[in-house]
Amino acid sequence: MATNVEETYLYSSPTTFKVSSKDGEIFDIDDSFINQSKTIKNMLNVLDIADNHMPIPLQNIKGTMLNAAIVFCKYHKNDLLSIPDDEDEDDFERDAYEPRRSDDISEWDKEFIKQFTVEEGTLFDIIMAANYLDIKALLAVGCKTIANMVRGKNSDQVRQMFNISYDPPGEGLNTPRNSVTSKESGDNQLLTTQEKESRCKTPSPELMYD
């Protein structure tokens, strides 16, 4: 009896929708995706789509990324959706004693994220897709992966790794330029442009915490 009830429930509930990517690919999405993508959830609430055969256009996302996001959500469909909404809340007691960590990416997620690389730029594509779709878990995996790449590198190596051109943060900074204190303080905000530049070109272990 019990199985029957369950079956009826299972068969009556699935709601699938269609979405189309930037490059015109069409995908079916189910609850696993809708529940994890806040953007889609909001869209469905607002649009009140009766005809679920018309694909919802997602103009910002390439088919390959959309497909990957769907795979990710399918795998994570049973995860508790307990990732805190944002850091903005005043709840300062929440894990107040422990720094945020990025060494806690699961094995499956590690394998998943390996298909995206910095060289091809796909790692940034998937982060942008996660950001647009507002899939917290996927965004976290992508950002943690980049954080892990940055760790232990100096600014020169970071620029090299991500192909960032150096853009001297001199003008436009409303920081005091007191040449007397800059020698003492060592806080990079007090440096002049030239000093900064020279520091950026050499490994810079002289930041305040060192």
Add this chain to the structure above:
Amino acid sequence: CDISMLSDKSLILIFSYINHQELLRCSLVCRRWYQLSKNGRLWRRVYLRPEYHGVHVINANKFLSVISKRFTLALQYIDLPMDLITVDILHELANKCPNLKHLTLDFSAAMQLHDFHDLNMFPCNLKIICICLSDVIFLEGFMRKIYPYLSSLDILHIIGKLTF
């Protein structure tokens, strides 16, 4: 597509996963990263006890300038190891960080105390203070000094052995 295409929000999220030493290093990468590295969200909680995954501060004077430049209004939680619990640092926190609500003072490794004779300011909007006691020194004098500043406190958390 490259990293510059990421939104501010995504970059700040990336920065939230690296420690403050690395964040300061990243602030030298380019102008945009420098600006984003100052975002208040990144400076709400500061961990300075190496044995609890915190950053090890070697130069306390440089650290003072970071309190006034980066922590400021953002700071809500900080833990300080024994060697950073000094009159200067406590004064600076009291002056520059009015939103500090949760303070951990870890004296557990202390063999002797800094001199707190001149202490005449202390963060005064605290909701929680956690004090880790040392086995070998008494904190009575220090506690007497800070007692007048604790009127907003909800929780006083003391870890360690009280010896009388």
